[in-house]
Amino acid sequence: MTEPPGPVARPRQSAGATGPAVAGSTDVVTVRGLRMSYGHYEAVRGIDLDVGHGEIFAFLGPNGAGKTTTVEILEGFRTRTGGEVRVLGEDPAKAGPDWRTRVGVVLQESAPEAWLTVRECLSMYAGYYPNPLPVGRALELVGLTDKAGGRCDRLSGGQLRRLDMALALIGDPELVFLDEPTTGFDPAARHTAWEVIAGLRELGKTIFLTTHYMDEAEALADQIMIIAAGKIVASGTPATIGGRATAATTVRFTLPDGVTAGDLPGLPAPVTAGRGGTVEILHDEPVPVLHSLTTWALQHGYPLGDLTAHRPTLEEIYLGLTEEPGGAK
Amino acid sequence: MSMASLVGHQARYDLRAFRRNTRARIFTLAVPVVLLLILVSLFRNGTVKAGGVTVKIAAYYVPHIAAMAIVGAGLINLLITVVAKRESGSLKRRRATPVPAWVLIAGDASTSVVSSVLIVVVLVAIGSLGFGLDVTGAAVGLAAVETVIGAAAFCCLAYALSGLVATAESAGPMAQLSTLPVYFISGIYIPDNVLPHWLLDIANILPVRPLAVALQAAFVPATNGGQRFAVVPLLVVVAWGVAGLIVAVRTFSWVPKRSG
Numbered sequence: 001m002t003e004p005p006g007p008v009a010r011p012r013q014s015a016g017a018t019g020p021a022v023a024g025s026t027d028v029v030t031v032r033g034l035r036m037s038y039g040h041y042e043a044v045r046g047i048d049l050d051v052g053h054g055e056i057f058a059f060l061g062p063n064g065a066g067k068t069t070t071v072e073i074l075e076g077f078r079t080r081t082g083g084e085v086r087v088l089g090e091d092p093a094k095a096g097p098d099w100r101t102r103v104g105v106v107l108q109e110s111a112p113e114a115w116l117t118v119r120e121c122l123s124m125y126a127g128y129y130p131n132p133l134p135v136g137r138a139l140e141l142v143g144l145t146d147k148a149g150g151r152c153d154r155l156s157g158g159q160l161r162r163l164d165m166a167l168a169l170i171g172d173p174e175l176v177f178l179d180e181p182t183t184g185f186d187p188a189a190r191h192t193a194w195e196v197i198a199g200l201r202e203l204g205k206t207i208f209l210t211t212h213y214m215d216e217a218e219a220l221a222d223q224i225m226i227i228a229a230g231k232i233v234a235s236g237t238p239a240t241i242g243g244r245a246t247a248a249t250t251v252r253f254t255l256p257d258g259v260t261a262g263d264l265p266g267l268p269a270p271v272t273a274g275r276g277g278t279v280e281i282l283h284d285e286p287v288p289v290l291h292s293l294t295t296w297a298l299q300h301g302y303p304l305g306d307l308t309a310h311r312p313t314l315e316e317i318y319l320g321l322t323e324e325p326g327g328a329k
Numbered sequence: 330m331s332m333a334s335l336v337g338h339q340a341r342y343d344l345r346a347f348r349r350n351t352r353a354r355i356f357t358l359a360v361p362v363v364l365l366l367i368l369v370s371l372f373r374n375g376t377v378k379a380g381g382v383t384v385k386i387a388a389y390y391v392p393h394i395a396a397m398a399i400v401g402a403g404l405i406n407l408l409i410t411v412v413a414k415r416e417s418g419s420l421k422r423r424r425a426t427p428v429p430a431w432v433l434i435a436g437d438a439s440t441s442v443v444s445s446v447l448i449v450v451v452l453v454a455i456g457s458l459g460f461g462l463d464v465t466g467a468a469v470g471l472a473a474v475e476t477v478i479g480a481a482a483f484c485c486l487a488y489a490l491s492g493l494v495a496t497a498e499s500a501g502p503m504a505q506l507s508t509l510p511v512y513f514i515s516g517i518y519i520p521d522n523v524l525p526h527w528l529l530d531i532a533n534i535l536p537v538r539p540l541a542v543a544l545q546a547a548f549v550p551a552t553n554g555g556q557r558f559a560v561v562p563l564l565v566v567v568a569w570g571v572a573g574l575i576v577a578v579r580t581f582s583w584v585p586k587r588s589g
Contacts, residue, residue, distance in 0.1 A: 075425065077584065097427035105425035109585075111417030115346035127338040128428040164422075171426065 028053055028088060028175050028206040029074060035082030036069050043069045045230035046083065051223070056197070056207045058221035060214070062322050066230040067210050068108065068179065074208065075105050075177055088175060101129055104168035108179040108210075110160065112152030118163055119148040122170055129171035138166040142196050158189035165196060175206045182216060194219055214314040224314075228322040242317035249286040251293070253307040254278050265296040335428065339436030340443075347440050357406050358448050361398035365390055365452055368518070369460045378522040379545060380552030387460035391452050392472075392544035393517045398448040399476060400512075400537060403441045403483030405504040408490050410437060413497040416585050424583045438484040445480035446473060462548065471547040471557060478563065479540045482570025486536070489573040492580030511537045536569035538562075 029051035036044040044066040051057040061067040072078040073085060076092035076099075085091060090099050113121045119135055126132035139145045142162040147155060155163060161181060168176055178197065182190045190213075197220055200207055211217055217224050218238045225235040226242075234242045255261065255277040264271060269283035283289050286309045297304050312320075347353055368390045377389040414420045423433055449472065456462030490507075494500045512518060514528045515538035521529065532538040539562035546553035546562075553559045 077421070077424070097429065100425065100427040103425070105422070107418050107422055107425070109418045110422065111419060113346070113419060114413070114417075115349040116342060120342065120345070124338070124342040125426060127335065128423075128426040130427075167422065168425075 027051065027086075028055075029057070029208065030086040031070075031074075031083065032085075033083035034070065034073065034080055034085060036066070036073060036078070037081045043230055044073075044080075047227065047230075047232050049225055049232070049235075051206060051208060053206055054201065054204050055222045056201055056209060056220050058217035058224045059208065059210045059227065060212075060217055060224060060318060061210075061227035062212075065227045065322070067227055070227070071177060071179055071208070071210055075103070076100075101131075101171050102174045104171060104173035104176040106161075106164045106168045106176070106178045106181055108183070110164045112155065112160060112163070114153055115151070117149055117151055118144060118155070121152050121163065122166060125167050125170045131172060132170050133172050135170070138170045141169060141199065142166045143192065158185055158192070161185070161193065162196065165193075169200075173205070175208065176200060178207060178209045180210055180212060183212065190216070214318055218314050226318060226321050233321045234317070238314060241314070242312075242321055244312060244314070244317050246284075247312050247317075248282050248284050249309050249311050251281040251283070251286060251289050251307070251309045252278065253293075253304045256302045256304075259302070265292050267292050332429075332432070335432050336435045336439070339428070339432055340439040343436045343440045344443060347444065353406050353410070357398065357402040357444050358451070361394050361401065361448055362451060362455065364397070364518075365394040365455060368394070369456070373460075377520040379516075379520070379549075380542070380554075382549070382551045384545075384549050384552060385461060387456040387462040388549050389520060389545070391456035391462050392548055393515075393541045395449045395452050395472070395476070395544050396479070396515075396537060396541035397512055397517045398452065399445045399479045399540065400483055400508055402445040402448060403480040404487045404490070405501075405508065406444070407437060407441045407484055407487035408494065408504050409497070409500045411487060411491045412494050412500040415491070415582065416497045418585065420583045421585075434488070438481065441484050441487075442477055442480040445476050449473070449476045464548070467557060468548045472544055475540070475543050475547060475563060478570075479543075479566055482536065482566050482573070485570040485573035485577060487573075488577035488581055492577070492582060508537070511535055514538075515541060517541065533562075534565065536566050539565040 027050045029049065031047060031049045034044055034047050035042065047066075047070065049057075049059075059067055059071070069078065073080045074087055074092055076087075076095055079093045085093070087095070088099060088102050092099070113124070116124065118139070122135045122138055126135060133141075135148075136145070139148055142165045144159060144162050144166060147159060152160070152163060165178070165181065168178075181197070182193045185193065194216070197207065197209070209217075209220065221238055223235070224238055224241050226233050236242070236244075239245055255273075259277075261271055261273040261279060264279075267281060268285075268288050269281050272280045272282070274280065281289055281293075290309060293307075294304075296302075369387050372386045375386045376383045377386060378384075379389055411420075420433075424430070453462065453464060453469065453472065457464045490504070491500075494503055511532070514524065515532040515535065516524060516529070517537070524532075529538070542553070542562040543559040543566070546557055546559040550557040
């Protein structure tokens with residue numbers, strides 16, 4: 001019924017953020033009509049997006065949807081073929097070293113700096129910036145303090161991604177791009193990474209996150225945008241995206257032994273009976289359905305132990321939106 | 330931080346990584362030493378005809394193996410390093426920082442130059458202490474300058490070739506394949522006087538033999554008609570370096586080949 005609580009504390013208005021969070025006035029990223037073609041193939045087909053100061057923006061989409069291309073344009077690695085892009089007030093395709101000091105990038109693919117220790121690697125990167133964080137502080141932010149003396153190429157996959165994050169943070173950037181930061185993580189490592197990312201918001205950083213994982217977007221993001229086949233197909237908050245807040249609720253339970261669907265009380269919505277006595281009732285308003293149902297169950301002493309009422313999960317919304325043509329809602 | 334100290338900063342870490350890299354150390358430092366020891370021990374008291382004069386075996390092989398060692402450090406090791414860094418995403422990640430591209434290039438190149446100088450010093454010391462190579466201040470000073478020029482030229486060629494190599498795995502074999510025949514026709518392993526003239530003519534316009542000839546003249550000026558400073562061969566080396574630089578500027582890539 002209500003949105004499930006995320007695993008990470010999620011203050012919508014960051015207490016640590018500076019400046020007013022007025023939409024449009026403090027936008028860190030502004031994109032209008034962005035297009036990118038590779039020969040005849042159009043990977044990005046005119047997208048608009050805005051990321052406000054201090055926000056965590058989650059950019060979702062299947063492989064090949066244009067997600068990485070878009071991020072690489074925003075990071076200044078690719079030159080777009082059309083549209084307007086402003087990142088921290090500059091065009092990333094033309095921005096210079098000063099702009100680079102304000103942007104941190106965690107790449108999707110990464111490998112250790114061979115032969116150096118974690119601390120040496122961070123010290124090397126710190127030397128590229130005018131006002132870097134102390135190496136110890138960066139290690140602390142990502143929870144790698146106890147690995148400082150270890151060689152980079154001997155870290156586990158999760159530790160390596162955290163080192164990547166520390167490398168992106170060492171220059172104390174205002175905006176951080178995280179491209180699929182938890183791909184391949186086990187659940188515990190993923191939750192650790194989420195805490196690190198949530199911690200960055202506390203520092204007032206703006207975060208542009210791409211991910212395959214709906215739970216990740218739900219746990220972290222203030223704003224979600226879904227791209228499919230080069231176009232934006234949905235945008236909103238985790239609670240409202242894709243019409244999720246107003247979508248019909250499914251009430252589901254298993255009929256007690258000896259009871260058939262015909263024995264149910266009059267309900268405001270049609271009943272769908274499945275195998276093994278499971279019953280589903282789909283309705284825009286779950287309250288009257290549950291009221292009639294639970295009154296009936298109490299009268300007859302049925303426990304209805306597996307009774308659930310649920311709105312579509314973000315994953316279901318996402319799959320519906322990114323289905324191949326014909327399946328889109 | 331000034332640009333010069335930024336290059337110093339970068340070179341410090343690149344050198345540290347090189348020092349810990351066993352493959353690079355064996356390949357660039359140990360292989361030339363072992364080869365020199367084998368070759369000069371085999372023909373211990375022999376002589377070789379080079380540039381029309383007869384020279385001691387050590388006076389022939391020290392400059393020739395030194396040229397090979399410079400190719401190993403400047404071209405082969407740098408090519409493998411750059412392609413591996415590109416394929417692992419390390420180049421792209423550094424590109425995402427405010428550090429200028431040329432600082433990164435200068436860092437890697439200075440590692441190659443420093444290791445080239447180091448190995449040439451070791452080779453000359455072996456020749457001088459163990460095998461009667463005549464060493465003068467003028468010879469060492471000129472050889473050092475030529476080593477730096479040669480290493481820098483082969484660094485440029487390494488960056489040019491990096492655009493042609495798709496993966497880190499293929500970088501090593503490809504570098505070996507392209508240099509080994511050149512070593513043979515350049516008199517690195519087989520003395521000049523055994524090679525047919527037309528092969529030497531080809532080798533003279535490739536970059537390896539001119540570097541060997543220039544280093545040879547630094548130690549035995551008589552092989553170059555009495556001129557210690559072999560200007561023309563050195564210019565051939567420089568020309569290759571400039572050509573490499575032009576190709577590198579046009580084809581160098583910060584991102585892995587496969588992702589286009």
